[in-house]
Amino acid sequence: MEAASALSYQSCSWIESDRCRRIFKGDLRFPQRLGDDRLLQRVNLRLSQPASASYCSGSFRFKIACCRNKKEDSENFISGVDEVLILKRKSEDVIPYLNERCIYLVGMMGSGKTTVGKILSEVLGYSFFDSDKLVEQAVGMYSVAQIFKEHSEGFFRDNETKALIDLSLNRRLVVATGGGAVIRPINWRYMKRGITVWLDVPLEALARRIAAVGTESRPLLNKVPGDPYTKALIRLSTLFKERGDAYGNADARVCLQHIASKQGHGDVSALTPTAIAIEALTNIESFLKKDAAVERLTYFNS
Numbered sequence: 609m610e611a612a613s614a615l616s617y618q619s620c621s622w623i624e625s626d627r628c629r630r631i632f633k634g635d636l637r638f639p640q641r642l643g644d645d646r647l648l649q650r651v652n653l654r655l656s657q658p659a660s661a662s663y664c665s666g667s668f669r670f671k672i673a674c675c676r677n678k679k680e681d682s683e684n685f686i687s688g689v690d691e692v693l694i695l696k697r698k699s700e701d702v703i704p705y706l707n708e709r710c711i712y713l714v715g716m717m718g719s720g721k722t723t724v725g726k727i728l729s730e731v732l733g734y735s736f737f738d739s740d741k742l743v744e745q746a747v748g749m750y751s752v753a754q755i756f757k758e759h760s761e762g763f764f765r766d767n768e769t770k771a772l773i774d775l776s777l778n779r780r781l782v783v784a785t786g787g788g789a790v791i792r793p794i795n796w797r798y799m800k801r802g803i804t805v806w807l808d809v810p811l812e813a814l815a816r817r818i819a820a821v822g823t824e825s826r827p828l829l830n831k832v833p834g835d836p837y838t839k840a841l842i843r844l845s846t847l848f849k850e851r852g853d854a855y856g857n858a859d860a861r862v863c864l865q866h867i868a869s870k871q872g873h874g875d876v877s878a879l880t881p882t883a884i885a886i887e888a889l890t891n892i893e894s895f896l897k898k899d900a901a902v903e904r905l906t907y908f909n910s
């Protein structure tokens with residue numbers, strides 16, 4: 609645990625879990641009202657040091673250490689204990705099949721590649737990279753918007769390909785790609801060295817998310833007139849017509865509409881990033897199991 613977060617602990621308490629039979633380390637967030645400010649409290653849930661761990665009739669005791677996070681971090685979402693446990697268990701199922709291969713998240717702008725990617729990297733013990741950030745670093749500019757403005761989209765795309773080539777030389781990474789990385793066939797050659805996962809989010813939900821944070825950082829949405837929601841929706845619809853098929857090249861598809869229907873409400877805005885990460889791991893596992901079965905068949909037939 610980082611020293612800074614350890615220092616910011618406000619309180620510690622114990623809970624018991626009779627449902628959990630495996631060691632886990634989780635990350636929960638839950639809302640708490642403090643004064644006038646709605647703050648979110650992040651809870652780092654981890655098995656306590658062996659010296660102080662105790663086992664009560666087959667259940668582990670976990671130490672919960674709490675620290676407070678300011679709301680300005682828009683990545684604060686509320687996930688239940690059950691979701692965190694399911695996520696952890698799912699990751700343990702998938703890890704042997706992954707065999708250290710990287711995961712590339714593809715999807716439209718605002719589909720949650722960064723948010724879900726960070727959760728996946730944490731639970732798999734992988735490192736997280738954002739290809740937009742790598743391009744910014746490589747060209748020495750502070751934002752993708754600046755790169756588009758001072759150079760061109762083509763210049764950005766060339767550097768995006770270079771970033772994906774560099775990333776493909778590594779193992780154990782979760783990569784949040786830029787929404788347009790799928791349009792260049794050459795990028796698929798490198799991303800397919802790992803597992804590609806499409807976060808498929810309805811356009812209206814994307815437009816709502818993007819309108820909430822503004823379109824300034826997303827140069828492809830900025831040129832359309834109108835209020836942020838409408839201009840995001842119009843531009844996203846055009847982009848999706850051009851790219852929909854390309855996203856379909858991904859090895860696994862995580863359809864938010866499908867998850868919401870399974871949960872019985874059909875409202876994608878009620879889905880937590882943790883629930884989406886669980887579905888991603890489930891679909892990655894199915895893909896890898898099929899892949900392994902095909903490999904075995906090919907081996908026996910050869």
Ligand SMILES: Nc1ncnc2c1ncn2[C@@H]1O[C@H](COP(=O)(O)OP(=O)(O)O)[C@@H](O)[C@H]1O
Nearest residue numbers: 682683717718719720721722723817879880881
């Ligand atoms: N499941 C979700 N529900 C609601 N908002 C979300 C969800 N996932 C991400 N967001 C929000 O949507 C915006 C875009 O998410 P981000 O992860 O940056 O997407 P991307 O990397 O695909 O552009 C952020 O403000 C983020 O907090």
Ligand SMILES: O=C(O)C1=C[C@@H](OP(=O)(O)O)[C@@H](O)[C@H](O)C1
Nearest residue numbers: 716717718752786787788826827
């Ligand atoms: O869809 C696109 O073409 C783009 C998406 C952006 O990334 P995010 O998907 O992370 O917003 C960024 O790469 C650039 O603005 C172009």
